Amino acid sequence: MTTVRTLTGPDQDRVIDPVASEPSAPARRGRPAPDWSWLGLTPFAAYVLLFLALPTVIAVASGLFDGDGAFTFDNLAALGDPVILATFWNSTWVSLLTAVVGAVIGALVCYAMLGLPETGFVRTTVDAASGVLAQFGGVMLAFTMIAAIGTQGVVTKFLRDALGIDIFAGGAWIYALPGLIPAYLVFQVPLMIITFMPALAALRPQWFEAHLTLGGTRSGFWRHIGFPVLAPSFLASLLLLFANAFSSYATAAALASQGSQIVPLQIRTALTSETLLGRENLAGALALGMIVVVAVVMWGYALIQRRTARWQA
């Protein structure tokens, strides 16, 4: 599949290649000078090594070594602890639920914007708003949630005073695990809009016209062409949303007042109370567990994304 794409797609490398084969003027004068241009890559390489590779290796390694630096699987045994397993399960179902709901709503919004000019007011505004909510929100989304549907929130009061509905009859769930769901949706839906819109926009109207010309119907088009073509993109976006919710920390940290119901909060607890005996490297073990989950999900994402790329060429 990938070879098809690299041969036929508008790959930027192809555009550059013909130029690359021409002799470059300065290098050809006289004796070929030694090429030191690779030295220019070293600052960036050093930077990435120091601030991306090293922290990742330390995080993973700290889960595999004990306090004295000896290799051990003991820390990983902590991942089998019922409490830890429960937090992983919490993280998983909250992420999965918000990913599915967010993906469906986001896809609907994308569909509603289909056919609107990309430079128009609606698209540019929705894009900017989505960018803010998907990438910037974090702590602040938690605050807006508390202001809206917190125990003293404006919407809560309105529902209670005007309609007689007490949304907290069953307890203050907003500060517990279920409270994460509406807050997460506020950034999941926008992320879906950002990632899924290009796929939907790449659906060719010509295919629809061809389908109609051949005697098909509108619903038939979606059933036989639209959905099958979009399914991989949708699934890829869904995986991205899952990984996004799974690794999200800020919103939960600002919202959940007590307890560490999800893995990132458990890592915080492990980091800030490292004196706990026998649990020195628990944060590392948790980080390792998280990296494994996210890596598997993102691997699936990349795999599907590569497959979908040919429809967007």
Next chain:
Amino acid sequence: MNRLAPSPAARWIIGAVVGLVFVIPFLATFLFTLSSPDGSYSLDRWVALFDPENARRYAPIWTGLANSLVLAGVTVLIVLFLFTPTMVLVALRFPKLRRGFEFLALLPITIPAIVLVVGLAPIYLQIGRTLGTGAWTLAFAYGILVLPFTYRSIQASIDAIDVKTLAEAARTLGAGWVTVLVRVIAPNLRQGLLAASLISVAVVLGEFTIASLLNRQVLQTGLVVINRQDAYAAAVFTLLALAFAFVLLLIIGRAGRAGTGRTPS
């Protein structure tokens, strides 16, 4: 005319329902900042924030904001003077490295910030000893966070122009490499550089995870501190910060769109 487009009715219903649900939290937050215990509404809280008498009360926010702005500045410097030259160099001399570079640049998306923090903690312990515990050192970590976003916008600009020919033409006319980079290539990349800088500012101003767990004071950690003593003030600052980020991204969007209009795609 896109015949796949939904009917106006479907468009409006979806837009109105989802739009309403998304406006409610922010509208509610706005009303929350206006409401007083007796049930009336006033702008007093907004005015009070900028009253010099309250400067001490809101000190965590102002300190955090100042630190965040410094961080945003240093991060943009990293983007412009470390990432950009490297990307141009890859495009000019190492086109074969492009795929690998892209993989590297997008990698931070797949590594949760909370995981990065576990590994960054010991590194920042060392940095604290050598470079001091100033907030600006966090910019090294933030550079990694913004790398995927900046890569996309800068690479799009690089792809839109023929860097190789431009560089060779300038070299033939006697320009040195610095001149080529600063006076020939950079001006042609200004769209991408602007977008990359603005998105970096937005990401840095919104970052909480790393700063909070490394005990640095930035805008977001300041917001959390203020929220404990004065939830109304935190709500006001939240709205201001969100509006600011929205305007930044709107500028990127509009400028980017204006740019793509000229390039064939």
